[in-house]
Amino acid sequence: MISGSGSPLLKLDSVGKTYASGSVEVHAVHQVSLSVMPGELVALMGPSGCGKSTLLSVSGGLLRPDSGTVTVGGVSLYDLAGARFHEHRRRSLGFVFQDFNLMRTLTAVENVMLVDELDGMPRKRARQRALAALRSVGLDDVAERYPGELSGGQQQRVAIARALTGSPRLVLADEPTGALDSANTRSVLGLLGEIVAAGGACLVATHDPEVAAAAHRVVQMLDGVLTEGRAAAVGEARR
Numbered sequence: 713m714i715s716g717s718g719s720p721l722l723k724l725d726s727v728g729k730t731y732a733s734g735s736v737e738v739h740a741v742h743q744v745s746l747s748v749m750p751g752e753l754v755a756l757m758g759p760s761g762c763g764k765s766t767l768l769s770v771s772g773g774l775l776r777p778d779s780g781t782v783t784v785g786g787v788s789l790y791d792l793a794g795a796r797f798h799e800h801r802r803r804s805l806g807f808v809f810q811d812f813n814l815m816r817t818l819t820a821v822e823n824v825m826l827v828d829e830l831d832g833m834p835r836k837r838a839r840q841r842a843l844a845a846l847r848s849v850g851l852d853d854v855a856e857r858y859p860g861e862l863s864g865g866q867q868q869r870v871a872i873a874r875a876l877t878g879s880p881r882l883v884l885a886d887e888p889t890g891a892l893d894s895a896n897t898r899s900v901l902g903l904l905g906e907i908v909a910a911g912g913a914c915l916v917a918t919h920d921p922e923v924a925a926a927a928h929r930v931v932q933m934l935d936g937v938l939t940e941g942r943a944a945a946v947g948e949a950r951r
């Protein structure tokens with residue numbers, strides 16, 4: 713196992729995010745510091761509403777924090793401006809959304825191709841990579857279907873394929889197995905395992921004990937604050 717080697721692929725320093733909801737302020741994330749190292753699969757757990765999705769969104773460049781710094785691949789993400797910000801985000805990390813976030817008017821394969829196409833890759837090659845990614849989640853037979861024609865678990869796997877094309881070094885996944893049966897959960901854990909085995913890192917928000925058991929480390933969140941983690945016993949890690 714290569715956990716702990718090199719510098720963190722994700723580093724959060726005293727990150728805070730407060731939502732204004734009418735006249736009420738919700739401190740969704742409060743002073744969170746966390747490092748995820750190459751070779752590490754970290755499970756982020758905690759009750760509904762404790763701030764997991766907010767923390768992942770802030771980590772992935774989808775939601776600017778009110779305070780603190782987010783460093784992805786050694787670069788302070790929110791200090792980048794304009795095109796460089798988007799490019800760094802696109803190239804450094806893959807994001808699996810809790811609600812899948814697929815474009816309804818694009819087929820499965822077109823959804824997966826989108827990131828590569830935005831990055832300027834020729835359409836034919838982007839399509840080949842997308843089909844390979846769909847194959848890795850067992851979905852090549854539904855590549856030409858629209859999200860509305862897929863089951864929840866199939867949509868979730870399209871979202872996972874999209875996040876994993878291009879083999880990003882950092883994968884941020886929000887409940888990636890919430891809609892999956894145990895066979896597909898194991899296959900997704902296998903894919904995340906390949907990312908970390910290749911020196912990448914994954915931070916996965918989850919309620920799923922199978923995911924927690926496969927993680928090298930579990931961090932607990934409660935009311936926007938990270939509490940103690942549990943270091944997974946060496947034999948407990950899936951690989």
Ligand SMILES: Nc1ncnc2c1ncn2[C@@H]1O[C@H](COP(=O)(O)OP(=O)(O)OP(=O)(O)O)[C@@H](O)[C@H]1O
Nearest residue numbers: 731732733738740759760761762763764765766767
């Ligand atoms: N856009 C928003 N505006 C206002 N409050 C929000 C917004 N998004 C989330 N919240 C609040 O912030 C807190 C954290 O929400 P978040 O979605 O991060 O929790 P979570 O841990 O991911 O929950 P779950 O396990 O249900 O997905 C909750 O109290 C939630 O109601």
Ligand SMILES: [Mg+2]
Nearest residue numbers: 764765810886
């Ligand atoms: Mg959530």
